[in-house]
Amino acid sequence: MRERFRVVGGARLVGEVAVVGAKNSALKLMAVALLAQGRTTLTNMPAIVDVRIMAELLRRLGVVVDYDAEAGVVVMDVPASLGHRADYELVRALRASISVLGPLVARMGEADVAVPGGDAIGSRGLDLHAAGLEALGAEVHVAHGYLVATAPHGLRGAEIRLEFPSVGATENILMAAVLARGRTIIDNVAREPEIVDIAGMLVSMGARIDGAGSGRIVVEGVDALRPTEHRVLPDRIAAGTWAFAAATTRGDIEVVGGVAEHLGVPLRCLADAGCHVERTARGFRVAVPDEAARPAAFDVATLPYPGFPTDLQPFALAYNSVAEGSAMVTENLFEARFRTVQELARLGADMQVDGHHVMTHGVPLLSGAPVESSDIRSGAALVVAGLVADGYTLVSGVHHIDRGYPRFEASLRSLGADVKREPDEDWYE
Numbered sequence: 306m307r308e309r310f311r312v313v314g315g316a317r318l319v320g321e322v323a324v325v326g327a328k329n330s331a332l333k334l335m336a337v338a339l340l341a342q343g344r345t346t347l348t349n350m351p352a353i354v355d356v357r358i359m360a361e362l363l364r365r366l367g368v369v370v371d372y373d374a375e376a377g378v379v380v381m382d383v384p385a386s387l388g389h390r391a392d393y394e395l396v397r398a399l400r401a402s403i404s405v406l407g408p409l410v411a412r413m414g415e416a417d418v419a420v421p422g423g424d425a426i427g428s429r430g431l432d433l434h435a436a437g438l439e440a441l442g443a444e445v446h447v448a449h450g451y452l453v454a455t456a457p458h459g460l461r462g463a464e465i466r467l468e469f470p471s472v473g474a475t476e477n478i479l480m481a482a483v484l485a486r487g488r489t490i491i492d493n494v495a496r497e498p499e500i501v502d503i504a505g506m507l508v509s510m511g512a513r514i515d516g517a518g519s520g521r522i523v524v525e526g527v528d529a530l531r532p533t534e535h536r537v538l539p540d541r542i543a544a545g546t547w548a549f550a551a552a553t554t555r556g557d558i559e560v561v562g563g564v565a566e567h568l569g570v571p572l573r574c575l576a577d578a579g580c581h582v583e584r585t586a587r588g589f590r591v592a593v594p595d596e597a598a599r600p601a602a603f604d605v606a607t608l609p610y611p612g613f614p615t616d617l618q619p620f621a622l623a624y625n626s627v628a629e630g631s632a633m634v635t636e637n638l639f640e641a642r643f644r645t646v647q648e649l650a651r652l653g654a655d656m657q658v659d660g661h662h663v664m665t666h667g668v669p670l671l672s673g674a675p676v677e678s679s680d681i682r683s684g685a686a687l688v689v690a691g692l693v694a695d696g697y698t699l700v701s702g703v704h705h706i707d708r709g710y711p712r713f714e715a716s717l718r719s720l721g722a723d724v725k726r727e728p729d730e731d732w733y734e
Contacts, residue, residue, distance in 0.1 A: 306728055310700040310714060312691030313723035314673055317596060318556035320720045324544045324563050324588075325351050325377060326537030328709050330499040332359050332401035333476050334506055334537060338381045339366070339408035340480065341510050343532035347379045350537055352711040354704070358399045362391055366405070383532070387412065393419035393450060403473060406434060406454060407481035410443050415455045420447065433467055433474035440465045441478070441485050462487030462526055470495045470520075470609045476503060482524040483512040489524040496520060497610040498538060498567050506535040541567035542616045542682070543710060548572060548591045549620035550689050550720075552580050552600055553627065557592035558720060565589040570613045574621075578603045578628070600624075602632035602667050609638070619645040619686035625665035626654035627693050634663040645683040648676040652687075652694050670695055675731065678702035681709035688713070692722055701729050 326349040335356075338345040350356055352374040360370040360379065366389070369382040389409050396402040396419040409416035420431065431452055435445040440463040443456040462485050467474055475495040480503070482489035494500070496518055504517030510533045513525035544563030551558035552575050565572055565584050572589070576582040579600040581592045593600055602625045607615040615638040625632050626649050636642050646656050646663055651674045655666040673696035678684025684706040691698030700706075703726060706713055717724045 307701070308703040308726055309729040310688055310691075310703055310706075311725050311727055312673075312688055312698045312700060314671070314692060314694040314696055314698065316554055316692045316722040318550055318554045318558055318692070318717070318720040318722060321559040321561050322547050322716050322720060323561040324540050324547070325349055325711065327351075327499055327502070327540035327542070328353060328355060329472075329540075329542065330502045331356060331537045332399070333404045333499065333503055334535060335359050335363060335379065335381065336404040336408055337480060337503060337506050337510075338383055338532070339363070339368070339387060339405060340412055340484065340507075341530040341532045342383050342385050345381050345383065345532040346534040348377060348534070348536045350377045350379050351540065352377065353708055355399055355401065355708045358395060359401065362395045362399070362402055362405065365392065365395070366409075389413050389415045389417055391416075391418040396421045403431065403434065403452075404476055404480070406452065407438065407477035407479070410438060410454045410456050411460060411481045411484040414457050414459065417451045417453050419451050433469065433471045434477045437465050437467070437474055437478035437491075438481060441481055441489065460485035462489040462524070464490045464492075466492040467494060469493075472497055472500065475500055475522075479503065479507070479514070479522060479524065483507055483514070483526065483530065485524075485526040487526055489526065491522045491524070493520060494522050495609060498541060498564075502538045506533065509533040509535060539564055542614060544568060544588070545571050545614065545617045546620060546685055546710070548575060548589075549617065549624050550692075551591040552578070552593060553620075553624045553689050554692050555593040555596045555600070556720070557590070559585055559588060559590040561587045563588040569611055571617055574603050574605070574613070575600075599627065599629040599667065599669070602628035602630040602665060604633045606635040607637050615639060615642060616682050618642060619682045620689065622646060622649060622656070622663065622665065623686045623690040625667060626652075626656065626690060627669065627671060628667040631664065631666045634665060636661045644679040645686055648683070648687055649690055651676055652690055652698065654690075672696065673698040675699040675701065678705045681705050685710060685713065688717070688724065
């Protein structure tokens with residue numbers, strides 16, 4: 306049954322909220338487990354729909370998966386021989402499915418992965434994935450909607466330079482290189498904390514990796530890896546969501562488990578705009594000292610880490626929609642990630658799109674209306690916007706939000722919001 310959130314405006318979010326394991330790391334770590342026969346355990350896993358989808362994908366490859374969402378634990382028993390086909394029905398719902406490509410080629414010598422679907426946020430081509438695997442000796446082509454990679458004689462180390470520091474390509478190449486013969490040097494790689502998390506798990510499995518978190522990663526291939534137990538790092542995008550929720554509603558939130566160092570640019574932007582930002586013993590806190598005053602609008606330009614994350618861009622739009630003054634939001638990574646703008650406009654936001662720029666002019670208060678989420682972050686940002694709108698806002702497409710935020714409405718209610726989940730009676734297929 307299709308569901309929506311009913312959000313009553315006027316809430317000032319106050320209190321504490323905990324973040325658990327990072328979605329953008331957890332799903333890839335499940336793919337990492339394919340590289341070693343035996344039982345691998347992941348802890349601090351988020352209770353989100355995407356983990357269930359990834360678990361089903363691994364089961365169809367032959368892995369026995371036990372997911373305890375309440376405990377945040379996934380146990381995977383990986384057999385000696387794996388299947389190699391990731392079907393479209395699952396891959397289309399989860400772009401992270403492409404991360405099984407590198408492990409399957411490295412361990413089994415072949416992989417057929419459906420060209421992924423997922424969020425409607427623009428083109429995310431697979432050319433860099435394919436080029437990296439080809440450099441390692443695989444043959445890669447697209448046939449009947451599948452990306453097919455084969456390496457019957459195994460992979461060999463190579464020097465690879467990415468044209469763009471793609472997170473997904475970095476992950477796939479890294480996971481393939483750990484079992485390649487010889488040394489692999491990957492330049493211009495992604496530097497996200499999630500890359501460091503994946504490298505850390507691989508090292509605990511016996512991989513030899515240097516440079517994760519920098520622009521160059523060096524891998525010395527090994528013959529085999531062993532299963533391990535690994536704790537997923539905290540979700541920096543969820544932590545950033547709560548930071549912006551505090552600022553947008555002129556509230557005061559301590560983000561327990563949040564790592565401020567992973568959000569350097571966004572937290573500096575909020576501090577410069579007049580918000581109080583401080584590290585705490587349990588995470589960090591964001592507060593608006595004078596709840597009667599609107600914090601200042603600020604310019605945003607999304608960039609690869611350590612720049613401003615594209616996943617937080619919708620929250621910057623929601624924040625700027627009610628901030629004091631005008632500002633420019635520039636999206637440098639995904640061309641279709643301004644769908645949030647048209648929905649915010651339905652709430653009364655004053656914004657103009659010009660190519661990959663949005664000019665925002667803050668208004669004192671939005672006006673509640675029905676809106677539709679197009680992806681995980683857009684949906685969550687629209688809920689936050691509804692909290693600073695007169696009346697109530699109906700946010701459809703809750704299934705998107707559920708893919709990234711465990712029990713989102715319960716967390717909001719614990720901070721003082723009036724938000725409830727209900728059937729989306731106005732939606733027609």
